Amino acid sequence: MQGFTRLTFAFVSLFFCLSIQPAAAQSVEEFYRNRSINFFVGAAPGGGYDITARLMAQHFGRHIPGNPSVVVKNMPGASSLQLANYIYNTAPKDGSEIGMPQNTIAFEPLFQILSKSGGNVQFDPRKYGWIGNPVVESMVLISWHTTPFRSYKDLLEKTAVLGASGIDTDNAILPTILSRALNAKIRLVPGYQGPNDLFIALERGEIDAIGATGYSGLMATKGAWLRERKINVLMQFGLKPDARIADVPQAIDVVGTAQDRSALELIFSKYQLTRSVFTPPGVPADRLAALRSAFDGMIADSAFLANATRMGLDITPVRGEEIDALLTNSFAAASEVIDRARALVSSHK
Secondary structure, three states: OOOHHHHHHHHHHHHHHOOOOOOOHHOOOEEEEEEEEEEEEEOOOOOOOHHHHHHHHHHOOHOOOOOEEEEEEOOOOHHHHHHHHHHHOOOOOOEEEEOOOOOOOHHHHHOOOOOOOHOOOOOOHHHHHHEEEEOOOOEEEEEEEOOOOOOHHHHHOOOOEEOOOOOHHHHHHHHHHHHHOOOOEEEEEEOHHHHHHHHHHHHHHOOOEEEEHHHHHHHHHHHHHHHOOOEEEEEEEOOOOHHHOOHHHHOHHHHHHHHHHHHHHHHHHHHHOOOOOOOOOOHHHHHHHHHHHHHHHOOOOHHHHHHHHHHHHOOOEHHHHEEEEEEEHHHHOOHHHHHHHHHHHOOOO
């Protein structure tokens, strides 16, 4: 009887151990089979972030072992600060939820644009599991063809009225940089509800220019304006010139001091993360590796690339390991460079 009890106890113990086997002991394929991945986007539906995420959702899952479905969910709020805090602190750390924040969010601890002294930051961007970024967007400053602003140098001579969505958006931040680094004469009018409202205001003559818009998005949505020369491209913002507009000066090349150039290099590093995707910290290493491998497979997928071309998206990938290195280098910048970058972009004075 005692032997039977021991045998029964052994079977019960074995069953109990198998039943509580941690998820981490599963293979990647076992974990993702018959599962949906929640893909949170830190922006409203219909914009560039949302469009890119939905394109990825169509193709990403079939490159992941187990072929999970990918479901896009929008989480707009505070220029992705809400999303960044959620993914870092609340999302399950098992690879079942990922996010696409707006490009500034990884640099918020440095720039402190969204909250004074970075008080609302509840994350360390270097600890996310960065999967990759499919698109490095070139940002440009444009003016309407009937205005007197044909070159960025015209902004140094006469005041231009620029529309903006809000003080913490690129179409406000980049003109602010020009005001502070080049003494450009700019009057910002915030409050427009996204790119479409700004384009309408530009066409109606309510504003002279838009301080920042993505060039690929401009080609996709307002290609006729470019072909018919209804807009002037005055300046581009980024670490490298866009070959499509090689004759347009880069902000990084026209600033007056070496310190300002270093500050702009730090600021413009965020465009390497234009549509970057991340997991929470602590996701099992084999799952993060699988997600990164799936990203590599997706950006080489002919169906994905064909859809991207139809949408006007120029696929210029940055891999997760490259994002890790970029953030490590950025956060190691000299304190005086960080201070100058913060002074150029911050609205908290």
